[in-house]
Amino acid sequence: MNAEQVIFYFFAALLLLSALIVVTSRNLVRSIFLFFVTLFSLAAIYVFALADFIALTQVVLYAGGVLVLMLFAFMLSNKELLNAMEPAKRVFKVKHYVGIFISLAFLFILLQIFTERDFSQLEWIKSGSPISKNENTIHLIGIQSMTFYLLPFEILSVFLMMALVGAAHLARKDKKI
Amino acid sequence: MNFYLTYILVASALFVFTALFTLFAVYSERKISAFIQDRLGPMEVGKYGSLQSFADILKMLQKEFIIPKAADKFLFVLAPIIIFVSVYLGFAALPWAPGLVPASLNLGLFYIFAILSVETLGILMAGWGSNNKYALLGSMRSVAQMVSYEIPAGISLLSVVMISQSLNLQEITIKQGILSLESVKFFGIWEVKELGGFLAWNIFQAPHLILAYIIYFIASLAECNRAPFDIPEAESELVGGFHIEYSGLRFAFIFLAEYSMMFLVGMIGVVLFLGGWNSPLPNIYKLPLASWTTGMAWGIFWILLKTLTVVAVQIWLRWTLPRLRVDQLMSFCWKVLTPLAFLCLFISGIWRLTMM
Numbered sequence: 001m002n003a004e005q006v007i008f009y010f011f012a013a014l015l016l017l018s019a020l021i022v023v024t025s026r027n028l029v030r031s032i033f034l035f036f037v038t039l040f041s042l043a044a045i046y047v048f049a050l051a052d053f054i055a056l057t058q059v060v061l062y063a064g065g066v067l068v069l070m071l072f073a074f075m076l077s078n079k080e081l082l083n084a085m086e087p088a089k090r091v092f093k094v095k096h097y098v099g100i101f102i103s104l105a106f107l108f109i110l111l112q113i114f115t116e117r118d119f120s121q122l123e124w125i126k127s128g129s130p131i132s133k134n135e136n137t138i139h140l141i142g143i144q145s146m147t148f149y150l151l152p153f154e155i156l157s158v159f160l161m162m163a164l165v166g167a168a169h170l171a172r173k174d175k176k177i
Numbered sequence: 178m179n180f181y182l183t184y185i186l187v188a189s190a191l192f193v194f195t196a197l198f199t200l201f202a203v204y205s206e207r208k209i210s211a212f213i214q215d216r217l218g219p220m221e222v223g224k225y226g227s228l229q230s231f232a233d234i235l236k237m238l239q240k241e242f243i244i245p246k247a248a249d250k251f252l253f254v255l256a257p258i259i260i261f262v263s264v265y266l267g268f269a270a271l272p273w274a275p276g277l278v279p280a281s282l283n284l285g286l287f288y289i290f291a292i293l294s295v296e297t298l299g300i301l302m303a304g305w306g307s308n309n310k311y312a313l314l315g316s317m318r319s320v321a322q323m324v325s326y327e328i329p330a331g332i333s334l335l336s337v338v339m340i341s342q343s344l345n346l347q348e349i350t351i352k353q354g355i356l357s358l359e360s361v362k363f364f365g366i367w368e369v370k371e372l373g374g375f376l377a378w379n380i381f382q383a384p385h386l387i388l389a390y391i392i393y394f395i396a397s398l399a400e401c402n403r404a405p406f407d408i409p410e411a412e413s414e415l416v417g418g419f420h421i422e423y424s425g426l427r428f429a430f431i432f433l434a435e436y437s438m439m440f441l442v443g444m445i446g447v448v449l450f451l452g453g454w455n456s457p458l459p460n461i462y463k464l465p466l467a468s469w470t471t472g473m474a475w476g477i478f479w480i481l482l483k484t485l486t487v488v489a490v491q492i493w494l495r496w497t498l499p500r501l502r503v504d505q506l507m508s509f510c511w512k513v514l515t516p517l518a519f520l521c522l523f524i525s526g527i528w529r530l531t532m533m
Contacts, residue, residue, distance in 0.1 A: 053284060064291070071301050072317070072321075
């Protein structure tokens with residue numbers, strides 16, 4: 001095993017382990033902080049897929065944005081309310097069936113893809129990686145999103161605009177009539 | 178194997194640099210504050226008190242680690258490390274001289290921006306882990322402030338990126354001096370590629386970037402929790418903010434992170450707006466000052482000089498201006514800085530299309 005493989009397996013193991021602890025831990029704050037480890041090791045794995053832009057976006061959006069938002073929501077909420085949310089002792093309860101069903105279905109899809117596809121025979125793996133290690137990926141992303149993916153790009157920007165207007169509307173003080 | 182050795186050497190060199198800079202900056206901060214307030218400052222240890230910060234760090238190294246009984250030990254111990262490492266990692270992508278950059282990343286600027294956002298998480302961790310109401314309030318104020326001020330800072334940085342068309346900090350620097358491969362225009366009209374010097378800096382290539390730099394500078398003050406934006410550690414209200422419970426070496430790490438952050442944001446501003454390692458002296462007809470003063474050693478000298486000047490201005494502002502109130506802070510960010518930053522971005526786009 002060379003150094004890259006060691007690092008890859010290290011981050012993969014860290015990802016799985018921290019994700020497991022996030023869902024099983026009883027301490028909500030600790031599990032949010034551990035979620036950061038999960039997201040960060042996922043970013044490291046993106047780097048191995050030569051998707052450095054995605055990796056950094058992952059860190060900015062999830063570690064710097066979503067996680068901080070979650071922590072804020074947690075810290076601003078009532079402590080009694082959180083204590084009332086005791087984690088259930090039994091896993092197989094009626095209200096858990098939906099979650100169990102969804103996760104099993106997702107596992108099934110993943111397993112099916114994994115068994116049916118012969119990965120070594122895939123077109124884009126046989127032809128070798130289309131991008132090299134030192135390529136300026138952000139130029140490619142920019143050109144692609146302004147030409148080939150222009151419609152999804154614009155729809156996304158309209159969607160973000162809607163979210164912004166909605167947030168401004170919610171944050172506004174009620175006018176007294 | 179040599180390959181990895183170089184990495185370790187570069188990393189330790191950067192760490193030594195941040196530590197030495199912090200010692201130096203603490204001393205100069207005390208001296209500058211003393212000068213502003215018409216005092217003498219530290220005078221006892223060494224000549225003019227010059228060994229004061231060494232004495233301070235010696236004291237800190239000997240102190241006991243105190244962990245409060247009700248604290249979340251795991252988070253409490255980990256927080257200073259995360260705060261420092263996130264700032265320290267930012268140094269990896271900064272260019273020091275022509276051909277001298279620890280890691281020349283194509284996404285350098287975005288990388289620094291991403292890794293600095295991890296610091297907010299460390300601060301929240303410290304605040305929550307201490308289990309102290311002042312620490313929690315301080316960390317929440319700090320994070321609210323950092324998250325809001327990231328927006329004008331990021332947008333003013335983007336307006337530079339639009340002008341120089343690159344996120345690689347080394348490339349952005351090269352485009353602001355005599356080593357540039359493209360044409361460099363002073364205010365978009367006068368070709369100054371041969372002249373170089375301060376005429377080729379980004380703020381003089383496009384005048385609206387002066388406004389962008391001012392916005393970035395103000396926002397960067399808020400991001401390192403410096404006065405006039407020091408409400409997270411307001412001594413008179415919160416005792417000490419998020420690091421109130423820390424002692425000894427752990428406190429030293431938070432301190433180190435704060436001062437390294439000052440240097441880091443100053444250096445990002447210098448690289449993007451003030452020409453990075455390019456010499457401020459232009460080539461004047463038969464006197465090629467810019468060509469003489471461009472090189473490895475000169476590069477390090479210029480960037481250090483420029484960044485230390487920016488840090489000195491940060492210190493000067495801290496001891497001159499009073500602290501802002503929370504509502505003033507937020508309305509200043511969202512109602513003044515953010516619209517102005519968007520205006521800069523807009524002008525950058527038009528400038529790029531019409532003047533370049």
